[in-house]
Amino acid sequence: MLQTVYRWIDERLEISPIIDHALKKRVPDHKHSAWYYWGGICLFFFMVQVVTGILLMIYYRPGPDAYDSVRQITYEIRFGWLIRSVHAWSANLMIGAVFVHMFSVFFMKAYRNPREFGWWSGLALLALCMVFGFSGYLLPMDELAFFATRVGLAIPDALPGMSQLISALLRGGPEVSSATLQRFFALHVVVLPAIFVPLLGFHLWLVQKHGNALPPSEEAKPAAERRSIPFFPNFAMRDMAVWLMALNLLALLVALFPLQLDVAADALKPAPVGIHPEWYFMSQFEALKLLGHVIPGTLGEFVGLGVFGVGMGMWAAIPLFDSRVTTSLRARLTTWFGLLFLAALILLTIIGYIEVL
């Protein structure tokens, strides 16, 4: 019976070549194989975001009611606190997993020919994740959300000509208000997913097309000495086990540290002491702050954003610079550049937290 249905579908859609490909797919097995799980972990948290995001939209009301609807979700609707906490925690875990995924790809040199587009689409996905995080942060419209958005939008304000544009397009006025909230909501639930999902599809298609990259240490081995395991069922089962661990970690964090709701945003109240950005914006925040001590005023911010721009450009251009498979001076320079970048990121984040806590 099932066979007949399968044949009927296959005759029309020709799915058996795809299934054959999937069944033949193999994953390299070596001492660095654990890093191959991280893309899947990102995907898992993304799926959690989609499901919990849709659930939150069922009771969330953008506009003047926003704060009250989030209060209801958190304190009145059965398990609303759970859905909201899962959404927030999973967002953080997802961005964390994306960072691990990016650096593991970087140090395994998995961006090299022919995988450049994987690197670029991945960077674009990370950027979108951060915009997701930033826009979603405002939606409860509590005090923290209000000031975080105010500060975040004030940073690019320093660039000449940007102030007008930000005000007109993003903030919907000179002050963060329900007009801002309404457009952030549209951005968060429609615009960003509409860009993110096809890009994610492209990213995943590339993984199917090129397969898992071998780290240089494996590449140096003769082909006969390299080991691999079938994707189905061996690697897929391991992937599921890792997803289960991710789910358990998420449940643990949500149960121990459920999300609270701050007091409602009030434009007339001063910013609370110790206010700071989410951890994934902390390094940039701290870098701007430190640079502000060296070059005070708007010029400092201007230079800071310039440095970020150049840095991001270099990070994106890595596959073009270090494109050969053999170990070379460029390959070593690239690794050092990555280590420096990672160290700066971690150090700035730690300094940032020491200063605010």
Added chain:
Amino acid sequence: MSDCPQEPEPNSSISRRAFLRAGAAAAGACYAAALGYPVYEYLATAAHKAEAEGAQKEVVLNDIDKLPIPSALMFKFGGRPALLIRHGESSWTALSAVCTHLGCTVQFSPEKNQIFCACHGGIYDPATGANVSGPPPKPLSPYRVVVDQGKAVISRA
């Protein structure tokens, strides 16, 4: 897995593989329940709330002596539409206004002295709520009305 595969003990009734399979299925069912139950309850909160509101026992309507004869007043009883019909100086009927056919809201026609449903042409008797013609399978459910000095107290019959 380089352990040599061992034959199951001859006197054991269940193989190791079957045991692990059943265990995994049971764990999977627990996870599904742990995920499904909160989501169900979350979604059902709105319905529970509406139900609690629907548990209303009575409705008080004021200034009803201003209603012309014959005419009807639409009001909400437990979140659903209902009709208070004035037939004469002190002759009143209160009925549910939800058509028993497919749930449209019915209306009172003073000219024809009947209640009809515009959706599929169902007709009811305004004095009793009995289904007179058309598709409705059941009469409109009646409420009890007590009128005193221009105030109507409507409660479940």
